[in-house]
Amino acid sequence: MTLRQEPSPPNPNQPNPAHRTIMKLEFGQDKDFETDLRQRVNQYFKQGGGRSKAGDWRLHLKTAIILTSFAVSYFLLVFVAENLLQGLLLVLLLGLSTACIGFNIAHDAGHKAYAKTPWVNKIMAWTMDLVGGSSYMWFWKHAVVHHRYVNITGYDTDIDLGYLGRLSPHQKRLPFHRWQHFYLWFVYGFLAVHWEFVGDFQKMIMGGVGKHRFPRPTTHELVVFVAGKAAFFIWALLIPWIFHPWYAVLFYYGIGVLVLGGFLSIVFQLPHCVAEADFPLPNRDTGRMEKPWAVHQSSVTVDYARRSPIVSWLFGGLNFHKEHHLFPTISHAHYPAISSIVEQTCRDHGLAFREHRSFWSGIAAHYRWLRKMGEPDH
């Protein structure tokens, strides 16, 4: 966790515009829990002659299945489908395959957890550029900002929907948030459209997200950004438009991107935006977080559907979200195995291990949280 060892600026609540950097915030110094947890997890990887923390054959096989599903569903949708039912089934599969590329391949690679070799991680991270996102932007927004400051209002941009919704008790409530537990599910769907056409470009031009400033991209990163966006627009819109009327292209693009946006948002919101997760703020006097980093990560992250092999396989282990936030550079292929270690260590240190038994109970908890945050009392 080298990121936490950076020197603190004079005022940790203010970004320094003179230096292109993300906002700084320090955490409590007690490392008992983190040290014990790391020792236990390292012990697991030492067993059996030393397991690698990177992805193994299971991840490679999954990569092949997901990329094949993506390519085949796209080909059949554009060149073979003959009626509405076939088109709808194929675009659903295409949207789900695209989301799975994000969860399983690009997410691990963006955290440098897919492989031991840096260039393999780089190439696999480009799958995100291929499907309309930006691996450069994702690294800074997700792997750095979100992971470092998860659920800290004003720092974690993943819980900031602007006027559209209120995800944290420390955000201002607007009258129409009263209905956010109904309409935000649709907004989630459209977030992917915004991401593909506006958000990445906006962040690239602004050089950051929220109050965080990112280092300017290298020429290489800029080339990947432009080439990725161009490739995405060509396969998603231009090629279908050559063979089909524009309204059919927009119709299927619309359904595919809503499926993608819905899945992405829900899978990433369920572990954090529920009543079982904390939303701590920096101490008013010291400007620091009171809890140590690892305890903070544990308290703001809730697992779901740990016993479901289908959810675990499809969502890239993001249902083991506490494990992911504590060990982001370990491939998700190992999360089911280290989950019991994390749970036991939490209990041994008197920390709650909060989880939802199923995906649906997680969805219900998120619904209740949205409703609660939209109520006038809160």
Ligand SMILES: [Zn+2]
């Ligand atoms: Zn992550």
